[in-house]
Structure formats: structure tokens, C-alpha cells
Amino acid sequence: MKDILEQTVLLINFLETHPEATTTSMTVNELKQLHSDVDKTVKDIKKLENELYSKRKTREKELEKLNEMNIRFKKLIIAIYGQDAPEVNAIGLVAKSDRKKRVKKPTEE
Numbered sequence: 001m002k003d004i005l006e007q008t009v010l011l012i013n014f015l016e017t018h019p020e021a022t023t024t025s026m027t028v029n030e031l032k033q034l035h036s037d038v039d040k041t042v043k044d045i046k047k048l049e050n051e052l053y054s055k056r057k058t059r060e061k062e063l064e065k066l067n068e069m070n071i072r073f074k075k076l077i078i079a080i081y082g083q084d085a086p087e088v089n090a091i092g093l094v095a096k097s098d099r100k101k102r103v104k105k106p107t108e109e
Helices: 002-017 028-081 086-090
Strands: none
Touching (some): 002 028, 028 086
């Protein structure tokens, strides 16, 4: 992308000093305008990407803090009501009595 913009600047400079190298499909001024438009779009996108990066970093920090608080409150609820209480199920955890018991496989002789 940057290379294309740099190459276009070189091409514009060449075309301005060599007016005999022209096309009927686009003038040097139209090429300059197109380069300017693309350059502006690239800069706008870069700015938005930087803002997005910043927002994502903020989101990750906030989610980390939120998860930490969730864990602390879940531990508090277990401490208050006990591991087998229905309140434990209400917060999305499995009560101790609801957990599946491990089944030992019979040993072959």
C-alpha cells in the first residue's frame, strides 16, 4: 500500500516533467486527485485501526476485572450458602451433590 503511494508520487513527478507521456484515459491532475483520495482513505483507516486497538485493550482490561469480580462473588456465595445450596446452581455453578461421581473401571484379572 505504502509502496503504491510512493510509486504514484514518482510517476506523477515524472509525468509533470515529461508532458509527452500522456494517456487519454487519465490526466496527471486526475492521477494527483486519485492519489490524494487514496492517501486520505489510508490515513483515515490507520486512525480508525489505532482507535480500535485502543478500544480492544480497554475491553480486555475491563473483561479481566469483571471476571475477577465474578470469581470473587461466586466464592463468596459458596462460602455463605455452602457447596450444595440451590443458590450455587442459581449463579451457574454445579452444586457438589449434583456433580457426577467418578466410576472406577473394573480391573481385569
